[in-house]
Amino acid sequence: xxxxxxxxxxxxKKRPFYRIVAADSRMPRDGRxxxxxxxxxxxxxxxxxxxxxxxxxxxxxxxxxxxxxxxxISRMLEAAGVLEKKERANLKKGTPGxxxxxxxxxxxxxxxxxxxxxxxxxxxxxxxxxPAEDAAES
Numbered sequence: 582x583x584x585x586x587x588x589x590x591x592x593x594k595k596r597p598f599y600r601i602v603a604a605d606s607r608m609p610r611d612g613r614x615x616x617x618x619x620x621x622x623x624x625x626x627x628x629x630x631x632x633x634x635x636x637x638x639x640x641x642x643x644x645x646x647x648x649x650x651x652x653x654i655s656r657m658l659e660a661a662g663v664l665e666k667k668e669r670a671n672l673k674k675g676t677p678g679x680x681x682x683x684x685x686x687x688x689x690x691x692x693x694x695x696x697x698x699x700x701x702x703x704x705x706x707x708x709x710x711x712p713a714e715d716a717a718e719s
Contacts, residue, residue, distance in 0.1 A: 583607070584648035586640065588621060589614060598622055601635060601654065603643045618643070621657070633657055 583606040590611055592598035599621040602614035619635035626632070640663065644650070650658060658664040677685070 584615075584643065584646065586618065586643055586648050586650040586654050588651070588653060596624065598624075601640075601657075603639075603648055606649075616643075633661075635661065637661070637663060 584603060585606045586601065586603050587610070588599040589602045589604070590597055590599055600614075600617050601619035601621060603616045603618055604612075604614035608614065616639065618639050619633070621633050622631065635657070640658065644663075650664070655664055655667070659666050
């Protein structure tokens with residue numbers, strides 16, 4: 582049986598409340614579970630002790646039995662010091678798509694062409710000098 586330690590959602594609409602449970606991975610998210618291991622209330626401030634409550638002994642037991650924590654639960658366990666921190670690199674998520682990259686390249690090319698066009702006439706035609714005779718008349 583593939584065991585997971587995961588969140589089961591409760592609470593009303595737009596007021597989430599989660600139970601931390603050990604459940605068979607084939608069961609529905611809010612469905613049957615084997616044991617309740619704690620609670621998580623995301624509406625409370627991050628520094629509140631009531632935000633995440635976990636029964637560490639039982640969680641360690643289930644981890645020893647081979648239960649796999651979900652990503653959110655593993656982050657909570659890392660913060661509690663039960664699991665060692667994993668290196669997470671989501672390198673592709675922040676990169677723009679192909680169309681956006683093409684637009685950026687096109688915009689950079691136009692800007693470079695405009696800068697060259699603005700610099701070229703200034704170099705070719707130096708500032709006109711007023712002859713000394715005309716300057717004395719004014």
